[in-house]
Amino acid sequence: MWAAGSQRAPACAAPGSNIKRSQPAAAAPPPAAVLPCQSVSSGAQACRTGLAGPKQHCGAAYGRVSSSAGASARPAGRRQVATAAAAAPAASTDDPELPPASSSGDRSHETDIVIIGSGIGGLCCAALLARYGYRVTVVESHYHAGGAAHSFEVQGFHFDAGPSFFAGLSGPPGSSTNPLKQVLDAVGESVECAQYKKWVVYSPSGTFECVCDAEAYADNIRRMGGEEALRQWRALEERMAPLQAGAALFPAAAIRGDPGIVLTAGRYGPGLLQAGLVANKLTGPFSAVVDEVVTDPWLRGFLDLECFILSGMTVKDTICAEMAYMFLERNSGHSTIDFPFGGSSTIVDALVRGIQKHGGRVLLRSHVDEIVVEGSRAAGVRLRGNRAPGGRPEVIRARKAVVSNASVWDTQRLLPEGAVPASFRQQSLDTPRTGSFVHLHLGVDATGLPQGLEMHHLVANRWSDFEAPQNVINICIPTVYDPSLAPPGKHLVHAYTAGNEPYEVWEGLQRGSKEYQAMKEERAKPLWAALERVIPDIRERTSLTLVGTPLTHERFLRRYKGTYGPAISARTGSFPGPSTPLPRLYRCGDSCQPGIGVPAAAASGMIAANTLAPLWSHWQLLDALGL
Numbered sequence: 001m002w003a004a005g006s007q008r009a010p011a012c013a014a015p016g017s018n019i020k021r022s023q024p025a026a027a028a029p030p031p032a033a034v035l036p037c038q039s040v041s042s043g044a045q046a047c048r049t050g051l052a053g054p055k056q057h058c059g060a061a062y063g064r065v066s067s068s069a070g071a072s073a074r075p076a077g078r079r080q081v082a083t084a085a086a087a088a089p090a091a092s093t094d095d096p097e098l099p100p101a102s103s104s105g106d107r108s109h110e111t112d113i114v115i116i117g118s119g120i121g122g123l124c125c126a127a128l129l130a131r132y133g134y135r136v137t138v139v140e141s142h143y144h145a146g147g148a149a150h151s152f153e154v155q156g157f158h159f160d161a162g163p164s165f166f167a168g169l170s171g172p173p174g175s176s177t178n179p180l181k182q183v184l185d186a187v188g189e190s191v192e193c194a195q196y197k198k199w200v201v202y203s204p205s206g207t208f209e210c211v212c213d214a215e216a217y218a219d220n221i222r223r224m225g226g227e228e229a230l231r232q233w234r235a236l237e238e239r240m241a242p243l244q245a246g247a248a249l250f251p252a253a254a255i256r257g258d259p260g261i262v263l264t265a266g267r268y269g270p271g272l273l274q275a276g277l278v279a280n281k282l283t284g285p286f287s288a289v290v291d292e293v294v295t296d297p298w299l300r301g302f303l304d305l306e307c308f309i310l311s312g313m314t315v316k317d318t319i320c321a322e323m324a325y326m327f328l329e330r331n332s333g334h335s336t337i338d339f340p341f342g343g344s345s346t347i348v349d350a351l352v353r354g355i356q357k358h359g360g361r362v363l364l365r366s367h368v369d370e371i372v373v374e375g376s377r378a379a380g381v382r383l384r385g386n387r388a389p390g391g392r393p394e395v396i397r398a399r400k401a402v403v404s405n406a407s408v409w410d411t412q413r414l415l416p417e418g419a420v421p422a423s424f425r426q427q428s429l430d431t432p433r434t435g436s437f438v439h440l441h442l443g444v445d446a447t448g449l450p451q452g453l454e455m456h457h458l459v460a461n462r463w464s465d466f467e468a469p470q471n472v473i474n475i476c477i478p479t480v481y482d483p484s485l486a487p488p489g490k491h492l493v494h495a496y497t498a499g500n501e502p503y504e505v506w507e508g509l510q511r512g513s514k515e516y517q518a519m520k521e522e523r524a525k526p527l528w529a530a531l532e533r534v535i536p537d538i539r540e541r542t543s544l545t546l547v548g549t550p551l552t553h554e555r556f557l558r559r560y561k562g563t564y565g566p567a568i569s570a571r572t573g574s575f576p577g578p579s580t581p582l583p584r585l586y587r588c589g590d591s592c593q594p595g596i597g598v599p600a601a602a603a604s605g606m607i608a609a610n611t612l613a614p615l616w617s618h619w620q621l622l623d624a625l626g627l
């Protein structure tokens with residue numbers, strides 16, 4: 001059943017031993033320039049509150065923290081990330097719904113470009129804009145940077161709120177097709193990663209490993225689906241080959257949202273030609289290719305599952321370009337999965353450093369209430385809460401542009417009445433959305449766990465209806481590769497339903513109420529059941545339990561109805577580009593092209609930044625990146 005044997009040392013004896021490391025991380029970051037109003041950081045180190053101790057407050061995101069163990073000391077081995085947080089004033093509250101700390105002073109100022117939100121899209125956009133020489137300010141509602149990719153700490157466990165599956169983050173500058181890596185290269189930053197190759201799938205017909213290597217992958221398809229499934233897989237690979245080639249030769253970094261794209265794309269003559277020849281297929285649904293050659297039910301289920309974990313949609317709705325990149329990566333011959341030491345906040349910290357060292361600012365606890373519109377164009381943002389001396393609202397004025405990294409729905413809510421045509425507003429608000437999440441963040445005893453415990457596990461209770469609630473569950477145990485994320489002898493476990501939890505089930509419940517608590521227990525049951533397939537006695541091992549819900553997502557990620565993102569089917573539409581009908585208002589993030597996921601959000605940030613940059617600067621950046 002297994003595609004390849006595990007080479008790793010026992011996870012129980014020494015979690016994280018025998019780890020393959022990527023390139024060394026970037027040199028220590030320069031000290032951040034801290035303004036009185038500036039509060040810059042991400043990750044657990046920045047956790048601070050006036051209400052609770054630093055070991056507890058992040059758990060407030062989850063309401064009640066269930067713990068059977070005392071607070072643990074922070075492991076000595078965890079990498080310190082220099083931030084400006086230490087210099088930030090004490091915050092008055094840990095609730096991002098409340099106004100930001102009043103002691104932080106007047107944040108009003110003028111800059112070139114304001115970016116609303118510090119998700120991966122917003123940070124990548126800001127980093128590139130700063131690299132292009134613009135003065136940028138990122139305003140983030142939360143007390144952590146990173147959006148879905150932020151990390152938080154409870155009792156010595158350093159949890160990632162969202163993404164944990166990354167590829168193409170390692171290697172020297174210019175070596176990766178991952179837009180996030182290209183942004184990091186552009187600002188002279190890097191992240192050190194553990195490299196590995198496998199994840200485990202628990203299906204109704206058995207458990208198997210997926211290995212990110214073309215031959216091992218095919219071999220596994222034969223074992224699980226049989227010879228006919230393999231034959232059809234080979235046929236699919238053949239159909240995908242020209243699409244892969246098109247995707248490979250035309251980097252996302254060359255895209256801009258104005259006619260200048262004719263020139264930047266012109267650099268990639270053969271790639272452009274190749275991409276042009278297959279453009280219809282690339283921008284259509286993956287099913288247009290799959291339906292030509294795949295009928296085997298097991299293989300169709302497998303492809304649906306692959307699509308679902310990428311886009312939150314199945315083969316019939318997922319854009320083919322997204323899958324072309326996946327085939328490309330798997331067939332590259334040097335494909336690995338990268339886990340950044342320190343978790344997703346390591347990426348966020350690197351982006352923040354990249355922004356700062358190019359003169360930009362990231363302001364946390366700075367919720368934007370409204371996009372300021374003057375003379376029929378975006379002119380800045382008005383912040384919530386504080387009033388500047390004299391009772392003036394705090395406004396950050398933008399000479400050149402405002403870029404919104406908030407979701408398509410949330411961006412509309414920031415616009416004054418009549419700022420954009422009613423039809424555009426309605427279309428944006430009507431954008432279909434994927435479901436939300438239920439999370440279990442656990443601290444567990446690692447003693448005596450079997451050798452070769454893998455980091456990623458995917459449980460599919462049924463081999464169809466992957467979008468159905470509670471069918472697909474993701475499990476991640478990052479301490480397998482980075483033991484410093486938990487106290488000694490412990491594992492950190494994150495399990496979640498994958499963008500298929502209906503918001504409606506939770507709508508109207510009061511956080512902290514008995515009903516909410518009961519609902520958490522009820523809806524977390526499938527997560528526990530999935531976890532028991534990986535670690536049968538997990539309940540007895542667990543000393544810390546946090547349950548996150550769609551309400552948590554809505555509140556802490558500032559995402560409309562806690563959604564994973566837009567469910568825009570490639571059959572009927574496409575994700576929008578960076579421009580909007582309101583002059584000087586742009587957008588980025590996973591509500592924009594190319595779509596959901598960390599590389600895609602990074603690409604959207606790149607595209608927005610390129611669109612704002614002069615053509616010549618964009619050209620020079622492509623030269624500098626060796627693209």
Ligand SMILES: Cc1cc2nc3c(=O)[nH]c(=O)nc-3n(C[C@H](O)[C@H](O)[C@H](O)COP(=O)(O)OP(=O)(O)OC[C@H]3O[C@@H](n4cnc5c(N)ncnc54)[C@H](O)[C@@H]3O)c2cc1C
Nearest residue numbers: 117119120121141147148162163164165368589590597598
């Ligand atoms: C649980 C989970 C697991 C995932 N796993 C993976 C994975 O393994 N691999 C992968 O590639 N992708 C994964 N994804 C998807 C990926 O994380 C997201 O698509 C991506 O991080 C989204 O980035 P973004 O820039 O669109 O914005 P977001 O992360 O949504 O950030 C937007 C930011 O804007 C801020 N904001 C919104 N409104 C305002 C306002 N009015 N004022 C100020 N700030 C505001 C928010 O607070 C937030 O910080 C996962 C997502 C989740 C939720």
